[in-house]
Amino acid sequence: MRRSLPFLWIAFLASVPLWLGDPYFLHVLITTGIFTIAAMSLNLLLGYTGQLSLGHVAFFGIGAYTSALTSLGFDVNIFGLRIVHEPWPVVIGFVMGIVVAGLCGYAIGKLSFKVRGAYFVIVTISFAEVTRLVALNWVELTQGPLALNNIPPFTVSFPGLGEHTLWGKVPNYYVMLVVAVLAYAVIARLVRSRIGRAMIALRENEPLATSVGIDVTRFLVLAAVVSAGIAGAAGGLYAHFVRIIDPDIFLFIYTVTMVIMVVTGGKGTLAGPIVGGLIFGILPVFLRAYASPVAQWIIYGVLMILIVFFLPRGIVPAVRAWWENRMGAAAVERTGAPIERAGADAHS
Amino acid sequence: MIAPPSSAHAALSIEHVSAHFGGLTAIADMTFTVDDGELVSLIGPNGAGKTTAFNVITGFLKPTQGEVRYRGISLSGLKSHEVANLGLVRTFQKTSVFGANTVFDNVLIGVHRHGTSSVWGTLLALPRVREEERRLREEAWEILDFVGLAKRAGELGGALPYGDQRLLEVAVALAARPTLLLLDEPVSGMNASETISFINLLGKIRQRGVTVLLVEHDMHLVMNVSDRVVVLNYGKIIAEGAPAEIQRNPEVVRAYLGQGVKRA
Amino acid sequence: MHGPFSASTELDQLLQHIVNALMLGGTYALLGIGLTLIFGIMRVVNFTHGELYAFGGYMIFFLTSAVGVNFYVALVAAMALGVVLGALIELVLLRPMRGADIDTTMLIMIGCWIVLQNTEQMMWGGVAKSIVSPLTTEPLTIGPVSVAWLRVFVFGIAALLIVGTYALIHRTKLGKAMRATFQDRDTAALMGVNVNAINTATFAIGSGLAAAAGALLGAVFVVTPTMGDLAALKAFAIVILGGLGSIKGATIGGFILAFVEELGAGYISSGYRDAMGFLLIIVVLLFKPTGLFARAERIG
Numbered sequence: 001m002r003r004s005l006p007f008l009w010i011a012f013l014a015s016v017p018l019w020l021g022d023p024y025f026l027h028v029l030i031t032t033g034i035f036t037i038a039a040m041s042l043n044l045l046l047g048y049t050g051q052l053s054l055g056h057v058a059f060f061g062i063g064a065y066t067s068a069l070t071s072l073g074f075d076v077n078i079f080g081l082r083i084v085h086e087p088w089p090v091v092i093g094f095v096m097g098i099v100v101a102g103l104c105g106y107a108i109g110k111l112s113f114k115v116r117g118a119y120f121v122i123v124t125i126s127f128a129e130v131t132r133l134v135a136l137n138w139v140e141l142t143q144g145p146l147a148l149n150n151i152p153p154f155t156v157s158f159p160g161l162g163e164h165t166l167w168g169k170v171p172n173y174y175v176m177l178v179v180a181v182l183a184y185a186v187i188a189r190l191v192r193s194r195i196g197r198a199m200i201a202l203r204e205n206e207p208l209a210t211s212v213g214i215d216v217t218r219f220l221v222l223a224a225v226v227s228a229g230i231a232g233a234a235g236g237l238y239a240h241f242v243r244i245i246d247p248d249i250f251l252f253i254y255t256v257t258m259v260i261m262v263v264t265g266g267k268g269t270l271a272g273p274i275v276g277g278l279i280f281g282i283l284p285v286f287l288r289a290y291a292s293p294v295a296q297w298i299i300y301g302v303l304m305i306l307i308v309f310f311l312p313r314g315i316v317p318a319v320r321a322w323w324e325n326r327m328g329a330a331a332v333e334r335t336g337a338p339i340e341r342a343g344a345d346a347h348s
Numbered sequence: 349m350i351a352p353p354s355s356a357h358a359a360l361s362i363e364h365v366s367a368h369f370g371g372l373t374a375i376a377d378m379t380f381t382v383d384d385g386e387l388v389s390l391i392g393p394n395g396a397g398k399t400t401a402f403n404v405i406t407g408f409l410k411p412t413q414g415e416v417r418y419r420g421i422s423l424s425g426l427k428s429h430e431v432a433n434l435g436l437v438r439t440f441q442k443t444s445v446f447g448a449n450t451v452f453d454n455v456l457i458g459v460h461r462h463g464t465s466s467v468w469g470t471l472l473a474l475p476r477v478r479e480e481e482r483r484l485r486e487e488a489w490e491i492l493d494f495v496g497l498a499k500r501a502g503e504l505g506g507a508l509p510y511g512d513q514r515l516l517e518v519a520v521a522l523a524a525r526p527t528l529l530l531l532d533e534p535v536s537g538m539n540a541s542e543t544i545s546f547i548n549l550l551g552k553i554r555q556r557g558v559t560v561l562l563v564e565h566d567m568h569l570v571m572n573v574s575d576r577v578v579v580l581n582y583g584k585i586i587a588e589g590a591p592a593e594i595q596r597n598p599e600v601v602r603a604y605l606g607q608g609v610k611r612a
Numbered sequence: 613m614h615g616p617f618s619a620s621t622e623l624d625q626l627l628q629h630i631v632n633a634l635m636l637g638g639t640y641a642l643l644g645i646g647l648t649l650i651f652g653i654m655r656v657v658n659f660t661h662g663e664l665y666a667f668g669g670y671m672i673f674f675l676t677s678a679v680g681v682n683f684y685v686a687l688v689a690a691m692a693l694g695v696v697l698g699a700l701i702e703l704v705l706l707r708p709m710r711g712a713d714i715d716t717t718m719l720i721m722i723g724c725w726i727v728l729q730n731t732e733q734m735m736w737g738g739v740a741k742s743i744v745s746p747l748t749t750e751p752l753t754i755g756p757v758s759v760a761w762l763r764v765f766v767f768g769i770a771a772l773l774i775v776g777t778y779a780l781i782h783r784t785k786l787g788k789a790m791r792a793t794f795q796d797r798d799t800a801a802l803m804g805v806n807v808n809a810i811n812t813a814t815f816a817i818g819s820g821l822a823a824a825a826g827a828l829l830g831a832v833f834v835v836t837p838t839m840g841d842l843a844a845l846k847a848f849a850i851v852i853l854g855g856l857g858s859i860k861g862a863t864i865g866g867f868i869l870a871f872v873e874e875l876g877a878g879y880i881s882s883g884y885r886d887a888m889g890f891l892l893i894i895v896v897l898l899f900k901p902t903g904l905f906a907r908a909e910r911i912g
Contacts, residue, residue, distance in 0.1 A: 052715050115897050118657050118714065118856060122848045123897055126890035129845055133890075137883035186471055193470045193477070194463045194484065201457040204446040211406065211440075212524040213432035213461035222467065252841060256722055263719055294730045301726030305705065308719050312712075 013177055017170045025285065026169045032281025033176040034237050037183050039261035039273035041230035046259070047267035048191055049223045050203030051112055055124030056231060057255040058131045059101040063232025064239040064249055065135060065142065067097035068151045071240075076140045090154050090240055097236035098229045105228020109221035125252065132250030147246035154240050172241050179237055183230045188270055190226065199223055200268075260300060264307050266314025275315055359384040359559055360405070360436075360528055365414030367400050367583075374400040376583040378414070382528070387550075387560040389570045392580035393603060398563040399441050401580070402530055405561075406438045407431040418528065433461055435527035439517045439534060441563075446520075447506025451497055454505045454516055455488040458523025462487065488523060495519040495549060511542040518549070528559045535566050547573060571595065579603065624756035625878070633874035634867070635763040638770030639825045641866030643843060644850030645777055645859055646821035652857030653794050653814045655714055659721040660701060661822050662844025663728035668694050668823030669830030669839060670732055673741045683746050687769070687827050694823020695816045702815035707808060725844075733837040740834040766828040773824055774863060780817070781859065790814060794857065822847075842886060849889040853896055868892075 020026055042056045070093035075084045108127060112120050135142045142148060154166045154175050166172055190196050198219045201209035210216060239245050257280065265276025280300065287296050311318050360382040367375045375397040382388045390398050403409035405416050407428040416423040418434055426434075446454045463484055469477040492498040495515055500508065505516055514534060521529060535543045543566065550573055554560065564570050570577060571591040579587040579594060581603040587594055594600055643665060650658045671690035675681040681689065705720055747765055751758040781787040792800040793810045801807045826835075826843070850869050854861020869889050877885035 052718070111894075111898070118651070119852065119897060121657065121718070122852055123894060125845060125848065126893045130887050130890045130894070133884060133887035137881065137887075189471050189473060190467075194460060194465050194481065195467065195470055197453070197457050198460055200449065201446060201460070204448055205444060207408065207428075207440065208444045208446065208520065209457070210428040211432055211438050212458045212520060213429050213437075214457075215427075215429045226467075252845075253726075256726065259719070259722070292734075294734050297730040298727050298734070301723045301730065304723035304726070305720055308716060308723065309708070312716060 010177075010181060014174070017173050023169055026173060028282065028285050030169065030173050030176050030241060031238075032277060033173075033180050034234050034241070035257065035261065035281055036274055036277030037176075037180050037234040037237070038231050039258045039265075039277045040180075040183055040187055041227045041234065042258045043262045043267055043273045044187055044191070044199075044223055044227040044230075046262055047269070047272065048196060048203065049199045049220055051220065051223070052121050053108070053112075053124040053224075053227075054121050054252070054255050054259070055108070055126070055128035056227075056258055057250055057252070058124075058128035059105060059228040059231035060235040060238070060254065061128075061131060061135065061245075061250040062104055063097035063101040063235030064245050065097075065148070065235075066100040066232070067093040067236035068148050068239040068245055069093075069141065070096045071152050072148065072150075074141055087152075090152055094154075094233070094236040094240070097239075098232045101232025101235065102225045102229035105224040105226075105231075106221060108228070109224025110217070112220050112224065125255075128250055128252065128255065132247050135247035135250060142247070145246060147244050148239075149244050151239050151243045151245065153243060176237055176241070179233055183233065184270070184274075186226065186230065191270070195219065195222065203268075260304050262314075263304070264311075264314060266316035266318075269314070269316045272314050272316045279315075358382070359386075359419055360561070361417045362401070362405065363415045363417065365401075365404055365411045365416060367397075367404055367409060368412045373583050375404070375411075375580075378580075378583070378585055380578050380585060380588060382559060382561055384559055385554070385557060386575045387554060387562065387573055389562045389564060389574040389577045390580060391564065391567070391570055391577060395582075396580040397583040398580055399532060400583075402438055402532055402561075402563065405431075406436060406530065432524060435525075436530065437521045437524045437526035437528075438530035439521050439532050441532040441536075443510070443513050443517060443537070445505040445508075445513055445516050447504065449505055450501065451503055451505055451508065451516055451519075452488060452492065452501040454520050455491050455523045456484065458491070458520040459484045459487050459525075461524055491519050491523045494522070494552070496545075511538045514538060515542075515546070515549075522553065522558075526558060528561065529553065530561045530563075532563045533565060534562070535564065535569060543569065627755075627757050629874050629878045630871075631757050631759055633871040635759060635767045636874065637867035637870035638767045638774070639829050639866075640846065640850055640870050641863045642770050642773055642821050642825040642828075643847045644854065644862035644866045645774065646818035646825070647847040648851045648854065648857055648859060648862040649777075649790075649814055649821075650818040651851065652859075653790055654706070654811050655717075656706060656721065656815075657714060657718045658815075658818070659718065659725040659844060660728060661818070661847050662840030662842070663725050663732070664694050664698060664819040664822035664840075665826035665829075665843040665847075666732060666835070666837065666840035667697060667728070668826030668828075669743075669835035670736060670741075671823065672827040672830055673736075673743050673835050676743060677741075683744075683831075687824075687831075690827040691820050691824040694826075695820035697823075698819020699812050699816040701819070702812045706811065706815065710808075710811075725840075729837060729840060736837065738837060740836045742834045743831045745831050760832075762832060766832055769828060770825070773821060777817070777821065778859070786810075786813060846886075846889055849893045852893050 016029065017026060020029075038056070038060050041059075042053065045051050045053050045056075067090070070085070070088050071090045073085050073087035075082070077083075108124060111123060115123055136144055138144070139146075152165075154172070156164050156166065156171075166175065191199070198209065198214045201214055202216055202219060206216065235249075238249075261276035261280050262273050263276070264279060265274065266272030284296055287299065291299065307314070358381040362378055362380050365375055365378045366373070378397075378401065380388075390401060392398055400409065404411045405423070407423060407426050407430065410425075418436055421434060423431055423434070423436075446457060449457070463480055465477045465480055489498065489501075492501055495518060497512065497515060497519055500512065505513065508516060514537060518531070518534060521531075535546050538546060547569060550560070562570070562574070574591050577587075577589065577591055577594045578585060579597075579600050586603060587597045587600050589597070643661070646664075647658055647661045650656055650661070668690045671693050672683075672686045675686035675689055676683055701724060705724055706717060709717055709720060745762050747761045749760070751760050752764055781790060789800070789805045789810055790813070792803065792805055793807055797807055800810075826839070830839070846869060850865040851862055852865075853868055854863070854865030869892065872888045872892050873885050876888035
C-alpha cells in the first residue's frame with residue numbers, strides 16, 4: 001500500500017485535465033505547479049541543509065532567461081566582440097537553463113561556506129538583485145523592461161510521429177507534471193540517502209557532523225547545485241509556458257512566495273512544499289472574488305506571521321504529529337530512516 | 349569490525365604544540381605521544397587546556413605552534429572531517445547528539461564515512477548503492493547492539509535520558525570506525541551504575557583494537573582504566589606516567605589541592 | 613569636454629559627484645545605524661526596516677498635504693510616529709518570540725514587511741507622491757559645485773541625528789544598558805538590565821531613524837509604496853559593509869555606499885547605480901567575510 005501511494009497520487013494528478021473543465025483553473029494549476037517545483041528546490045537548501053537562501057528567485061530567473069534566450073537566439077556585442085546565437089530547440093534551451101542555474105548555484109554554494117547565517121542571507125539577496133539589475137539594463141541581450149516576447153512553447157517529437165508544438169494548456173500541464181515528478185524523485189532519493197543524511201547532520205549539529213568525517217563544503221555545494229538546477233528547470237517551464245518574461249521575474253517577492261510555501265507546508269519534509277505550494281498557488285483563485293491583489297498580499301503576510309507563531313514547524317509535521325498521536329504510533333517514520341530492522345533476530 | 353592497529357608504537361604524537369587565544373595561553377609547548385592500542389588519559393584542573401588539546405588534535409582549532417602527527421601523517425592544516433577520515437574521531441565535552449533525529453539515524457549518520465555512494469549512483473538507485481545502504485544500516489545496528497542502545501533505536505536522540513545521550517555520543521563516534529577515539533569527559537553526568545557499565549564498554553572498545561585518548565575528571569575511572577596518564581596544568585604538562593606514579597606525584601597533588609580530588 | 617578647459621571641467625564634475633555623495637551618505641548612514649542597532653542588540657534581521665523608511669516618507673507626505681501641517685513639524689512627527697510603530701511591532705511580534713532562532717524572527721519580519729507595504733499601497737495607491745518643501749529651489753552654489761538647499765538641510769538633519777544617536781549610546785543610562793545588552797545579554801540581564809525594555813527601546817529608536825531617513829529622502833525624491841524595498845536592501849548593504857552590529861561601521865558604510873553609487877553612476881553606468889552596492893557587498897564578503905569594521909560573528 002505504502003509503495004503504491006506515490007503512483008496513485010501521480011495517476012490522480014495526471015487525470016486532472018480529463019475532468020477539470022475550467023481552462024482558467026488549469027492555467028492556475030500549471031503556474032502553481034511551476035512555483036511548487038521552485039519551492040521544492042528551495043526546501044532542499046532551506047529545509048535540509050538549513051541554509052536560508054533569500055535569493056532563490058535568481059536561479060528561477062536565470063533558468064527562465066537562459067532557456068528563453070537559447071531558444072530565441074540573440075546578437076550581442078561584448079566589449080567589441082560580437083556574439084551571434086541562432087535559435088536552438090526549446091528542449092536544449094531548457095537543459096541549458098538548468099545547467100547555467102546549477103553553475104550559479106555552485107558559486108553561491110562555495111560562498112556559503114565562507115559566509116554563514118545572516119551574512120549568507122544578505123549575500124543571496126544581493127545576488128538576486130544584481131541579476132535583476134543586469135536583466136533590466138543589458139537591453140541588447142534581454143530587451144530590458146520591454147520584456148522577452150514570443151518565447152517559443154515546448155515541442156515534443158516522437159519517432160515516426162513528427163514534431164508537435166505544445167500550444168495548449170493541457171500539454172503544458174503534462175510537461176509541468178513530468179518535471180515536477182522528476183524533481184520530487186531527485187530530491188526524495190537524495191534526502192533519503194547517505195548524502196541527504198549528511199545534509200541533515202550539518203543542519204542539526206555541524207561540529208558533530210564534521211567530527212565523524214562529513215565534509216561541510218561538499219554537501220552544501222551539492223545541495224546548492226541541485227537546488228539551483230531544479231529552480232532553473234522551474235524557470236524554464238515558466239518561460240515557455242507564459243512565453244513572455246521581464247526583469248520583474250527576479251523580484252524579491254517571488255523568493256518570499258517560495259519561502260512562505262516551504263515554511264507553511266513544513267520545511268525539511270518532502271510533502272511540505274507541495275502542500276504549501278498548493279495552498280498559496282490556489283488560494284488567489286478563491287480570494288480574487290473578495291479581495292484585491294494588494295489585500296491578498298496582506299492576507300498572505302498575516303498568514304505567514306500566524307503560521308510561524310502557531311505552527312512553527314509547518315502544516316505537514318503538525319498533521320503528522322496529530323495523526324500519530326491519535327493512532328498511538330511511535331514517532332519512528334522519519335526522513336531517511338524508516339526503522340526496519342534488517343536481520344534483527346540474527347543480532348539479538 | 350574495527351581496523352586492527354598496524355604497528356605497536358607511537359600512533360599519535362603531539363610535538364611542541366602551543367595554542368593562544370589573544371593574550372591567553374591555552375596550551376604551552378605540549379609534547380606527548382599515544383601508542384597504538386594504548387589508553388592514555390589527559391587530566392588536569394579546569395581550564396588546564398585539555399579540551400583545547402582535543403580541538404587542536406582533531407582540526408577544530410589551529411595551533412599557534414607545533415605539529416600533530418598520526419601514524420606519520422602530519423595533521424597540520426587538515427579540516428576536522430579530514431582528520432576524522434584518518435581514523436581520529438572525538439566526542440564533545442558538552443553533550444552533542446543529533447537531537448531531532450532518532451537514535452538509529454544518529455548512528456547511521458555516524459557510519460557516513462564508510463559509504464562511497466556517488467550522487468548519480470544515488471539518483472539512479474544503482475544496485476551497488478542499495479547494497480551499500482543495506483550494509484551501512486547493518487553496521488549501525490551492530491554498533492547499537494554493541495553499546496546497548498538497540499532497544500531505544502526509534503526514540504529521538506534529544507529525548508533520551510542524560511546517561512543514554514552520553515552513550516549515544518560514543519556510539520556515533522564508534523560508528524565512524526575510529527582507530528583512535530578521543531573521549532571528552534564521557535562519564536560526566538552519569539550516575540554510579542552507568543559509570544560502571546561505561547567502564548565495561550571501554551574495555552570492549554579496547555578489545556576491538558581502538559586506541560583511546562581520554563579526558564576525564566573522574567579520577568577513580570582514570571586510575572582504573574588508563575595505561576598512562578598525562579597531567580596538564582595551566583597549559584603545561586606537569587607529569588606523565590603510569591596511574592600509580594601519578595597518584596604519588598607531589599606536583600600533581602599540589603595542582604589538584606583546593607580543586608578537591610574527586611574520588612568516587 | 614575638449615579644449616584647454618577639459619581637465620578642470622572633469623575636476624569640477626568629480627567635485628560635484630563628491631558633494632552629491634556626501635549629501636546622500638548622511639541619510640544612508642542614518643538608515644544603516646538603525647538597522648545595525650537592531651541587529652546588534654536584538655539579533656533580529658529586520659526586514660521591516662525598509663517599510664519604516666517608506667512609512668516616514670508617507671507620514672510627511674500625509675501630514676503636509678492632507679492635514680496641512682508645517683513641513684518641519686511634519687518631519688518631527690513622522691519620526692515620532694516611526695518610533696511608535698517600531699515599538700508596537702516589537703511588542704506585538706517580537707517580544708512573544710524572544711528566544712526563537714534568528715531564522716524564525718526573520719520570517720516574522722518578512723510577513724510584517726509584506727503587510728506594511730501592501731497597507732501603504734492600499735491607502736495611498738501606487739502613484740508616486742511628491743512632497744512640497746518650504747525651502748528655496750534656488751541651489752546653493754559654491755564655485756563650480758551647486759547643491760539644492762533642501763539637500764543641504766537633509767544632510768544637516770541627518771548629521772544631527774547621527775550625532776544624537778552617538779550621544780544617546782555613549783552618554784546616557786539607556787545607552788549604557790543598550791551597550792551592555794549588546795556585549796552579552798545574559799550577563800546584562802543578571803546585572804539588572806531590563807532586556808525587554810531595552811529591546812523595545814532599540815527597535816523603536818532604530819525604526820525612528822529609518823522613518824527619519826524616509827521622510828528626508830522622500831522630500832528630496834518622491835514617495836512610492838515600493839521605495840522601502842531598495843532602501844531595506846541598501847541598509848543591509850551598508851550594515852554588511854560596516855560589519856553587523858557596528859554603529860561606526862554603519863556610518864562609514866553609509867558614506868561608502870553613497871560614494872560607490874554616485875561615482876559608479878557617474879563614470880560607469882547610471883543603469884547599474886543600484887547594483888553597485890550589491891556588487892560591493894559580494895566583493896567585501898568574499899575578501900573580508902565579517903565586514904570592514906567588525907569582529908567575527910560567532911558561528912554555531
